[in-house]
Amino acid sequence: MKAVCFYFQVHQPFRLRTYRFFDIGKNHDYFDEYANRFIMQQVAEKCYLPANKVLLNLIKTFGEDFKVSFSISGTAMEQFGKYAPKVLESFQALAKTGSVEFLAETYAHSLASLHGRDEFSRQVERHVGKVRELFGQKPETFRNTELIYSNDIGNMVSDMGYRTMITEGAKHILGWKSPNLLYCSATSPKLKLLLKNFQMSDDIAFRFSERRWSEWPLTAEKFAGWIQGLAPKDEVVNLFLDYETFGEHQWAETGIFDFLKAFPALMIKRTPIRFKTPSELAGELQPAASLNVPYPISWADEERDLTAWLGNEMQDEAFRKIFDLEPMLMAINDPEMISEWRRLQTSDHFYYMCTKWFSDGTVHRYFNPYESPYDAFINYMNVVSDFGIRVDQKYAGMPADRLKRVRKKASTTPKKKSA
Amino acid sequence: MKVLMFGWEFPPHISGGLGTASYGLTKALLKAGVEIIFVVPKAYGDESPGSVRLVNASDVAVDITDEVYKAHWNKISFMEVDSSLLPYSTEDEYFRIVEQLEAGASRETVSLSSQKYAFSGGYGKNLMEEVRRYALVGAAIARQHDFDLIHSHDWLAYMAGVEAKKVSGKPLVVHMHATEFDRSGENVNQSVYEIERGGMEAADKVIAVSNLTRNIVINRYGIDPAKVITVHNGVEPSDSNRSIDTQKHVKEKIVTFLGRITFQKGPEYFVEAAKKVLKQDPNVRFVMAGSGDLLPKMIRRVAELGISTRFHFTGFLKGDDVDKMFGMSDVYVMPSVSEPFGISPLEAMRSNVPVIISKQSGVSEVLKHAIKVDFWDIDAMADAIHALLKYESLPKTFKEFGKEEVDNIKWDQAGLKVRDVYEKLNC
Structure with a gap:
């Protein structure tokens, strides 16, 4: 065992307000300013600020030996700016240490990779631009929304120039293989893959405060011991977590911050195992094998597939409706409208429409502001209906010669892949 | 296990949810191995009062087409209580009847000891009298039969259940299909309310058809929460053989x-x-x-x-x-x-x-x-x-x-839950 890789996902969606069908055609204000501000400020106090402080101290104490990586969605970065500038500053302070790697993802935490190449790459570009602007770093590792990965997605990411990507260590893909090794894509072998050790990641993210769990309480000593006890061939334990685990999903009272402080200190003091970033590891390690992933995997639920966001009739209709607008929006090329459109692509909206949580337990319910997937769908579709009308109107009002050019251009671009 | 069950209506003579629910639950209980003596007051005209008639299942007009249940029906005993009681058929009629009572329609004093009175006084002039008469029948039946437990459906049958309990000393379960607050909003009929509350207080267990009803029972009637259990109703399986003309003649x-x-x-x-x-x-x-x-x-x-x-x-x-x-x-x-x-x-x-x-x-x-x-x-x-x-x-x-x-919302599940309630009371 050589290393532990911490990657934290930071994401906040722009939540929708209650938008009735009476509003369609009249009211174009879709987002719940109050809720978004409130939640951002609350999570900032409970999680982002205290957790960043812990990490900054660890970096100051252990220097080169302690590194972490973050992927921060564009919608989260925007909301830091709007509602919690202190959080932004604290992330910038972390960036300055040089011990933090920022990953690239889609700007709006979108499912665009399942729709096609164009919007997917535009959003990644936009995200990278924002990361450079705020943190002065050009991302070298890619993280797709919800760790969704497939051969097709790997190909697109590789074509965009990335050499490293992280995804889920899904059992049905790995089989007997260990998640604690470096892999590469079967179809784009230059793209190296780091896989989440979901067992150990979820020990922290989901089970940390679970008193019925036989391993409760999870101490830093115990966890460090598990890592030391792994097979000698294993090279890296990838602990990929929602950052909100610290202080938000697991409250401070559970001791989660103490764990975050104590675990790295223990590893560094007592073992030769060090904390490294994905890019570092991709440079140091040799791929153990290639991974063939014909159907998309993700980090969600038991199935590790897409069914939390797509697959039921409602999710599919909503997905279709929002991406149907793409050609017109690109023709109109209005930055404001494109920004709104992207906020509507955020995976959370589709997650709320999942009918699985009727059987699949508490995680979905915890993150869902709607009482039922039906309510979520109705509200979303009302918004998309209004947005669609505005796109139609604007498109109809465009001068004929510009339209002609756009149509010509559209007909020459290759057909999109279906999800 | 043998249960003496008091209802108010039973298919095909039903007017609403109560009959349907009693029917569904009874079927499920039979399936779960519970024996049932089902008592319904029934009005078929001028038969001589005062007799309790034990009717064979084949004589009772119950529409059972399902083969599965035919065998079970042989285990059920139907009793018709002769009285003038027509099950109320609409809400309106219910209110009319209850209003009659309020208007002071002649009320005869009924007491348990006056055995000879019970079924000799002609037809009841109001609903409350029928309910009281039904209670006497309850007592009489309880004396004549052997059973382990009593179960009454809705307030109309509560007094019968209570009397049967007094006579037999067997545990009583009352089943709340609807409360007076559901029927009348805030303008509750005090007599009905008293019967409901009295029945629930006398009962060993109260079954509510939903948590909503359970809360009303606890908060509005002051019943001990430990005594009140929710058993959601089921629904009869659909009859796929029926084809109904469902053609729409408008485009909207x-x-x-x-x-x-x-x-x-x-x-x-x-x-x-x-x-x-x-x-x-x-x-x-x-x-x-x-x-x-x-x-x-x-x-x-x-x-x-x-x-x-x-x-x-x-x-x-x-x-x-x-x-x-x-x-x-x-x-x-x-x-x-x-x-x-x-x-x-x-x-x-x-x-x-x-x-x-x-x-x-x-x-x-x-x-x-x-x-x-x-x-x-x-x-x-x-x-x-x-x-x-x-x-x-x-x-x-x-x-x-x-x-x-x-x-998947089956009566069978409700039946098992109710049987569970019975079993806990009997041990």
Whole structure:
């Protein structure tokens, strides 16, 4: 065992307000300013600020030996700016240490990779631009929304120039293989893959405060011991977590911050195992094998597939409706409208429409502001209906010669892949 | 285990949910190996009073087509209590009867000791007397039969159960299908309320058909929560052999309210929601099927809102007409102000009609694949109607999951739960 890789996902969606069908055609204000501000400020106090402080101290104490990586969605970065500038500053302070790697993802935490190449790459570009602007770093590792990965997605990411990507260590893909090794894509072998050790990641993210769990309480000593006890061939334990685990999903009272402080200190003091970033590891390690992933995997639920966001009739209709607008929006090329459109692509909206949580337990319910997937769908579709009308109107009002050019251009671009 | 069960109606002589529920539960209990003596008061005219007749199952007009249950029916004993009691058939009639009582219709004193009085005094002049007479029958039957436990359905049969308990010393279970608050809002009939409360206090266990009802029982009647258990109703499996002409003769989509047009059912919220939907999209038709004391008011309100060409009243529907109505409907709305359980959304779902139900209904506790709104939230109701008509995948999703969900709300589960209650009382 050589290393532990911490990657934290930071994401906040722009939540929708209650938008009735009476509003369609009249009211174009879709987002719940109050809720978004409130939640951002609350999570900032409970999680982002205290957790960043812990990490900054660890970096100051252990220097080169302690590194972490973050992927921060564009919608989260925007909301830091709007509602919690202190959080932004604290992330910038972390960036300055040089011990933090920022990953690239889609700007709006979108499912665009399942729709096609164009919007997917535009959003990644936009995200990278924002990361450079705020943190002065050009991302070298890619993280797709919800760790969704497939051969097709790997190909697109590789074509965009990335050499490293992280995804889920899904059992049905790995089989007997260990998640604690470096892999590469079967179809784009230059793209190296780091896989989440979901067992150990979820020990922290989901089970940390679970008193019925036989391993409760999870101490830093115990966890460090598990890592030391792994097979000698294993090279890296990838602990990929929602950052909100610290202080938000697991409250401070559970001791989660103490764990975050104590675990790295223990590893560094007592073992030769060090904390490294994905890019570092991709440079140091040799791929153990290639991974063939014909159907998309993700980090969600038991199935590790897409069914939390797509697959039921409602999710599919909503997905279709929002991406149907793409050609017109690109023709109109209005930055404001494109920004709104992207906020509507955020995976959370589709997650709320999942009918699985009727059987699949508490995680979905915890993150869902709607009482039922039906309510979520109705509200979303009302918004998309209004947005669609505005796109139609604007498109109809465009001068004929510009339209002609756009149509010509559209007909020459290759057909999109279906999800 | 043998149970002496007091009901008020039983198929085919049913007027509403109570009969259907008693029937479903009884079947399930038989299946679960419980023996039942089911007692119903029945009015078939002028038979000589005072006799309790034990009727063989084959003589009782119970419509059992299902082979599976035929064997079970041989185990059930039916008793008809001869009296003038016609099960109330509509809410209106219920109120009329109760009002009679309030108006001081002649009331004879009935006491347990006056055995000879019990069935000799001609026909009862009001509902309360019938309830009391029924109680005497309860006592008499309890003396004549051997059983382990008593179970009474709704207040009409509570006194019978209580008397039977007094005589036999066996445990009593009372079953709350609807409370006086559900029937009458805040204008409760004090006598009915007293009977309900007395029955529940005397009972060893109270079964409520929903948590909503359980809460009313605890909060409004002051019954010890430890004594009150919720057992949700089931629904009869659908009869797939029946084919109903469900041809629609209008091109617009149809949104339906079907039920008694009374305060309890919240018809005015449906009318107001209709207005909101029609304002945005006039190509929808609304149907209010049923009758009740608020019908004239609803007709006036629809006219006042100027939506009469898009809002239709059918009057009272029964039998195949109900199925036809469901067959024509694209959305079914149940905006009940207070609904102990509410079986009609399940019937709509069985006909593949998506449903919007009020959160103030017991059935909303068991249904997942329904849109739930507060009865007073006409904006949410209108929004849900609009979405079901407009966003194709929504009704599709309901059809995919709804029928399956309804088919899984079985009486068998309720039967097992009730048997469980029995067993705990008997050991």
